[in-house]
Amino acid sequence: MTRKPAEADVVIVGGGIMGTASALFLARRGRSVILLERGMIGRQASGTNFGAVRRQGRPFSQMPLANRSRELWWQLPELISDDCEFVRRGHLRIALDQTAADKLVTYATEARHVGLDAEILSGNALRSRFPWLSQKVVAGSFSPLDGHANPRLTGPAFGRAAARAGARIVENATVVHAGRTGPDFEVETAEGHRVRAPVLLLTAGAWSAAFAGLFADPAPLEVRGPQLSVTEPLPYFIGPNTSAAATNPDESVYFRQVERGNLIIGGPRHGPASIRTGLANVLPENLLLQLAQARSVVPVLARARIIRSWSGVEGYTPDAQPVIGASPRVAGLYYAFGFSGAGFQLGPAVGEVMAALIDGGASPISLEAFAPGRFPEGLSAEGAALRSIRAKGG
Incomplete structure (x- = not known):
């Protein structure tokens, strides 16, 4: 029947x-x-995914959705009885060359009209606020109302x-x-x-x-797989979810530190993924590039060890x-x-x-x-x- x-x-x-x-x-x-x-x-x-709860860098057409979502993220404990390890420590967007810096400043300035309040900082002012950054960083913009969570x-x-x-x-x-x-x-x-x-x-x-x-x-x-890794626990020193932009896409990297001390690192390349198998591969060459780029931005990571890596199936x-x-x-x-x-x-x-x-x-x-x-x-x-x-x- x-x-x-x-x-x-x-x-x-x-x-x-x-x-x-x-x-x-x-x-x-x-x-x-x-x-x-x-x-x-x-x-x-x-x-x-990486777990970024950020609005900077989005197309302006997405900003009304992102702004409303920001309000809901702040209300998670009341909304779903779980904070999902969401921390409101901001999103720091940094530029690694002058061309990327010019784009960053233009974006942060224009984004004010769509409800994003981001503070623009020069290289020296940025390192004064975030002393763990290397001299490679040219400029940055900091959005204090964003953060990161555990996906x-x-x-x-x-x-x-x-x-x-x-x-x-x-x-x-x-x-x-x-x-x-x-x-x-x-x-x-x-x-x-x-x-x-x-x-x-x-x-x-x-x-x-x-x-x-x-x-x-x-x-x-188009199906792609993000390339993500996590370090051993380190003393806590990075508050904001941080993303680095560069004219050369292979220099871009992003990272955040959880309160247990581990750093989660992503970028700059994708790997293969399949909807047939539901699996995605992490490529060793991508992880080596990722770690090298993270160390170039945060020198204290020179001795940090990767303890795990993963990917997922994303649609673009x-x-x-x-x-x-x-x-x-x-x-x-x-x-x-x-x-x-x-x-x-x-x-x-x-x-x-x-x-x-x-x-x-x-x-x-x-x-x-x-x-x-x-x-x-x-x-x-x-x-x-x-x-x-x-x-x-x-």
């Missing part, structure tokens, strides 16, 4: 921070929600909060079919789950493009902007994916606006820059990059 589908107001596919935050805010609005996650909650990009804790914490609010969270549920059955969507998993709902929200990260393709929505994603769009909003082709279908390595900080606000959009029909924050359907048929991430190079005469 065929099992009758479970019914809900909304079915969400994907249990990272976008999916769990959306489930939480939808449940708080009184909507019945079933969330299906192919593995464990927060296992993929939401749990394997391994965050997705699961949002998932538990969503469950307490009434959402049904189903782990180890691999979706094998999603389609329309009359006015509703019906989703089936390899494990035998069947769910029916008038609304389907896809928050499946790098796997989302395949789902969007089932409904003829072009959503090109051709324009480095996420896909957020309603499908232009299928009523009741919504997306929130393609955050291109910069979605962690945005997660709480994305969940809030998706709940408002689904439940009330409108988002309190403009999502125009992230519109699904903005990519033409046949566009790939690699093709878009090539077209951009040709347009610039490269």
Whole structure:
């Protein structure tokens, strides 16, 4: 006998921070929600990223979302009964050459118009404030209201909060079919789950493009793996989440120190990743470059030892902007994916606006820059990059 589908107001596919935050805010609005996650909650990009809770460096179109998310990050203990090791020690953005410094100053100055208050510091003033920086640093900008958190804790914490609010969270549920059955969507998993709902929200990260393709929505994603490592515990000396920019991308690096003393280091290159296996590789040459760049910015790391490294599976769009909003082709279908390595900080606000959009029909924050359907048929991430190079005469 065929099992009758479970019914809900909304079915969400994907249990990272976008999916769990959306489930939480939808449940708080009184909507019945079933969330299906192919593995464990927060296992993929939401749990394997660097953990930056920063607004500097974002496209200005993302700043309203980032600003609202900043407010929600400050409210985490009240919102989800967990602080996720979020520390408000600011975000320090530094430049390693004059060209990068000029861009940094221009960005920080213009960003004031979109709600980002960043203090611009010269090299000497920067080293006076942050004496652990090397002479290689030319300039910097400091945003005191940001910080960093533990991504391994965050997705699961949002998932538990969503469950307490009434959402049904189903782990180890691999979706094998999603389609329309009359006015509703019906989703089936390899494990035998069947769910029916008038609304389907896809928050499946790098796997989302395949789902969007089932409904003829072009959503090109390039899959990449961040390269991350952690040092042995050191005396605590770095407060802010720090990112270094340079004209030569191989000199860029970012790092933060947790209160236990370990430094988490990322950049400057990506490695291979696969949605087929769900795995991503850490390349030894990337880690050696990463450590060398970190030591050039923070000389005291000269003797620091790496004790662990990891990667994850991330999805990047051709324009480095996420896909957020309603499908232009299928009523009741919504997306929130393609955050291109910069979605962690945005997660709480994305969940809030998706709940408002689904439940009330409108988002309190403009999502125009992230519109699904903005990519033409046949566009790939690699093709878009090539077209951009040709347009610039490269």
